[in-house]
Amino acid sequence: MRVGCRSDDDCSGQHSCVNKNCIPACAPDGSSCGTGATCYGANHRAVCDCPPGLLGNPKVACVVVGCRSNSECPGDKACINNKCVSPCEVNSPCPLPSECRVYNHQPDCTCPAGYVGDTLQGCQKTDITCSGDFDCPSQTACINGACVNPCTATKPCGVNALCKVLDTVPVRTMICECQPGYQGNAAVQCDKVISCPIEKGFIRDDVGNCVCPPNTGLNENEECMRCPEEKGLKVDDRGRCVCALEQGMIIDERGHCICPVEYGYKLERGRCIKPGEKTPGCTSDKDCPDNRFCDLTTSTCEDPCYTKRYGTSPFRTDFPRPEMMVSCLSDGVQVEIRIAEQGFNGVLYVKSHSKDEQCRRVVTLPADSSERTEIFKVNFGNCGLIHVNGQASFVLVIQKHPKLVTYKAQAYHIKCVYQTGEKNVTLGFNVSMLTTAGTIANTGPPPRCIMRIVTKTGQEINSAEIGDDLQLQVEVQPSTIYGGFARTCIAKTMEDNVENEYIVTDENGCATDPTIFGEWDYNADTQTLQSSFNAFKFPSSDNIRFQCNIRVCFGKCQPVNCRGYNAFGRRRRDVSDVELLPKNETEVAVSETIFEGQLREEITIESNAILTFERREERLIDPTEAPDLQRVEDICVSMIGFIIALVITALLALVAVAVAVSCWLMAYRRRPNTSGPLPHPAEFPNPLFTTPEPVTEPSPDYLS
Incomplete structure (x- = not known):
């Protein structure tokens, strides 16, 4: 059985507590509200309201008096003078023979079948071959009653753009795309793309020209290939990698650039030396490969990373090459640096941005530390890192002192080359989007x-x-x-x-x-x-x-x-x-x-x-437990009421105790203070406090 309620709080918001039962706030027979009114329960009370289209006192009656706004009317009618009527019937804005139709409470003029035109010039009778795009063949649309190519009729695309028609239903769709080799906004203008085939090894220089990287030249396939001078090759004025014939090299029958070592020749530093000829030394850095310099004291090409150049140098040149891995990411450039120096205490930062916390990293390692890898990432838009012609670069400085830049500091030029292809912005139009204001078109x-x-x-x-x-x-x-x-x-x-x-x-x-x-x-x-x-x-x-x-x-x-x-x-x-x-x-x-x-x-x-x-859940109990539970609930009170009752009871008890003490004190003070001997037992009365029984006085002797 269900246990009844004690108050409205035990019922849901749509019910009220009546005779310990939760009943709907709105009476099932509709008597809670007036005629035609809608009733819904809220906060345990019946709330009455007149539905859309009716007005009046919802407690008494709601009568049909019309509407208050267009939202209370169907989509093909509007609220005019508090009535839902068709605006075409009241005051049609469409001249004959155009037809007036209502969409979303607003009148719209369209030409009937067999007519074309607009609201300004009126509808003209014509021989219509179609009533919609679905009546036209593929790649055509129904415009002004004729099936035509919408790309030709409307010309929606920009310069150097192509228009395509998709056979969508119920209306055709046009697509504007840039021509091959062009990019840009297809609806406005597409510009010619100067492509740089990165897959063939090309890069863009500082001014944006597409060139081969240093020490490379073009081969017969128009690809950038390595052109090492130490192997007798050179890059000519046309940028092609050719054989350095002036250095004694020859081209064999297979087209390879070789030095005929089988005849006693030897190849040294890009020169093919005849037998018995002394090896010439270098006179300038141009005589040495790019990774070497000319030591004028010995006329030999030396490695600058392992040799001190030109006597005493204020800069250290024997740095060990760090192991770095550069990752070119979509949102920036990430560098993984392996630090093998024990007790490293320094700063990693982007050059010219040493004070920007987003561009620097303080690294402190203990003296007995092992090898450690630091990840240094620079996001695009920070630290001056931006895309320039598909390239992004910055200078990473490894400062080996926490405060000062010393001779031990190292700087590395980090560069990422991003492959960027043609980017075309494709824009879609529907035929209905291209009709001008006031045009009457059968587009739905x-x-x-x-x-x-x-x-x-x-x-x-x-x-x-x-x-x-x-x-x-x-x-x-x-x-x-x-x-x-x-x-x-x-x-x-x-x-x-x-x-x-x-x-x-x-x-x-x-x-x-x-x-x-x-x-x-x-x-x-x-x-x-x-x-x-x-x-x-x-x-x-x-x-x-x-x-x-x-x-x-x-x-x-x-x-x-x-x-x-x-x-x-x-x-x-x-x-x-x-x-x-x-x-x-x-x-x-x-x-x-x-x-x-x-x-x-x-x-x-x-x-x-x-x-x-909030939902009020009603609790189900066992029928055998219901009488006991009912008796318990008959004497139960809320927590607040219980506390108040305890306080009142305690106050009453204190008052009662105070009254009793006062009465006892008063009675004690009024009791008489008697003094005398101690009381005697009944068997031995005190003669001082006893009254003798009267005896007969004896008669005088003289009377006897």
Whole structure:
């Protein structure tokens, strides 16, 4: 059996406690409100309200008097003089023979079948060959009643851009793309790309020219190849790697540049020396390879990293080459430095940015430390690191003193070369987007989005208890033309308090916490998007609503994969397409093999608000325990009442004790103070306090 209630607090917000029973605040027979009024329970009381289209005192009666705004009327009617009527019937703005139709409470003029024109010039009768794009063959659209190529008729693309037509339904879609070898905004202008084939070894110099790196030259395949002078090769004036014939080298029958060592010749420092000829020394650094210098004292090419040059030098030249690994990342450049010096105490920083905390790293190692690897990363936009013609570089300084730059400091030029290809911005248009203002075109009505909070059965509600199974439903009308998907949905309150906002789906449409708000699903029967959730609320408010960005598509939108689940958050793209596109490229059009889901526009809408109340659970007990429990509850009081009762009882007890003590003291003070001998037992009375019994006085002797 169910235990009854003691007060309204033991019942849900939609019920009240009457005779220890929770009954609905709204009477089932409708007597709580007036005729035609709607009743809903809130805070244990019946709340009455007149439904849309009715006015009056909801406690007495609601009568049909019309409307207050367009939102209370159907989409094909408007609120005029408190009545839902068609604006075309009241005051049609369309001249004959154009027809007036109402979309989203607003009149719209269209030419009937067999006529073309606009609202200014009127409709002219013509021989129409089509009424919509679906009546036209492939690669054509219905414009002014004729099937023509929309790219030729409208010319939506910019300079050096190509226009393509996709056979989408119900209207055709045009795609603007830059011509091969061009890049830019296809709707405005595409510029010619000066390509630099990095895959062939080319790089861009400081002024942006595409050249071969140092010590390399072009081969017969127009590729940059190493051209070492120590092997008898050189780079000529045309930038090609050729054989240095002036150094005694020859070209054999296979086309190879060789020194005929089989005949006694020998190759030294890029020169082919005849037998018996003395090896000439160097006279300048030009006579030595790039990694050597000419020691004039010995006329030999020496390694500058292991030899002190030109006598005593103020700079150290015998540094051990550090083991570094440079990683060229998408967001910056990362350097891994192996520090083998024990007790290293210094600073790593980017040159000219030593005071910027983002560009420096203090490294302190104990004296007995072992080898350690430090990771030093510089993000783009910080420390002067930017992209310049596909290259990013900075100078890394290894300062081996915590405060000073000494002769032990080392500096390294870190450079990353990024392969950048052509970047085309593809822009999509629909034929309906290109019609000018006032043009009457048979492109269908504009989309209209509706979002509601409903029950599992699809019934719209205005209140719920925490934990109730609800759904957020999104509908794009007309559904025969448009589809939609939702992204960046936010749960909020009517007060628009920033603190009372919670993101339930991210920018891709995937749920941030599926336990709070489920993934989007498409209901083919109702042609709506639905997401299930349990009713919840913010601590400081008793109402909740949702706001979402709805992207409208022509046809059905493609779903996105959220944690292995197809959710209609955004259009899904193949992995191969994503890998081929640059990260910063915005693509509006889909593959030519998909003729559905073309993006039209994005609309921000809000749902209806509902009241949310805390759930009051009723406790079930065993029938055999009910009498005892009932007796216990008959004498139970609340904690506050119990404390108050204890305090009152204690005060009354103190008053009673005080009265008793006062009475005793008064009685004690009024008792008489008697003095005398001690009392005697009854058997031995005190003669002083006894009264003798009277005896007869004897008669005188003279009378006898």
